[in-house]
Amino acid sequence: MKKxxxxxxxxxxxxxxxxxxxxxxxWKKYGxxxxxxxxxxxxxxxxxxxxxxxxxxxxxxxxxxxxxxDVKWYQTGSEVECFIYRLEDMxxxxxxxxxxxxxxxxxxxxxxxxxxxxSREWKPWLLL
Numbered sequence: 001m002k003k004x005x006x007x008x009x010x011x012x013x014x015x016x017x018x019x020x021x022x023x024x025x026x027w028k029k030y031g032x033x034x035x036x037x038x039x040x041x042x043x044x045x046x047x048x049x050x051x052x053x054x055x056x057x058x059x060x061x062x063x064x065x066x067x068x069x070d071v072k073w074y075q076t077g078s079e080v081e082c083f084i085y086r087l088e089d090m091x092x093x094x095x096x097x098x099x100x101x102x103x104x105x106x107x108x109x110x111x112x113x114x115x116x117x118x119s120r121e122w123k124p125w126l127l128l
Contacts, residue, residue, distance in 0.1 A: 010050060012059040012069075013097045015041060016085050020093075021102045038070075042082040056080070068092055 019041060048056055060083050063069040070084040085093070094101055 012051070012056065012063060012083070013093050015047065015051075016093055017097055017099055020090065037087045038084050039087065040082045040084045043080040066092075 019039070043056070051059070057078070057080060060069060060071055060080055064071050064083075068085065068089050072081040072084070073079065074081045090101070
């Protein structure tokens with residue numbers, strides 16, 4: 001498994017979206033009516049180091065107040081065990097991050113490829 005390089009400005013929403021897009025097939029169901037379920041992100045020291053302990057906790061509390069996360073605490077207010085998000089809320093996470101969903105990007109690329117294959121220029125090459 002390839003580890004993502006740390007980025008400046010990475011936040012809890014980016015962590016959720018990265019996990020959603022890179023470590024599961026959930027992203028293939030994005031936008032489907034039946035896409036449901038819950039996923040957990042366990043908070044390890046690396047995440048505290050990357051975002052900052054106070055900033056991480058503040059973001060988790062804020063998203064929890066918005067109803068987007070459930071939180072399991074080791075010690076309430078200061079030590080997070082994990083946070084849980086729902087697949088039904090992915091639209092909200094994409095809106096908060098400003099990122100285009102991976103499924104939409106894949107569908108756009110597929111459409112481009114279909115257009116190329118359908119053109120006369122490419123057809124003879126594909127038939128060889």
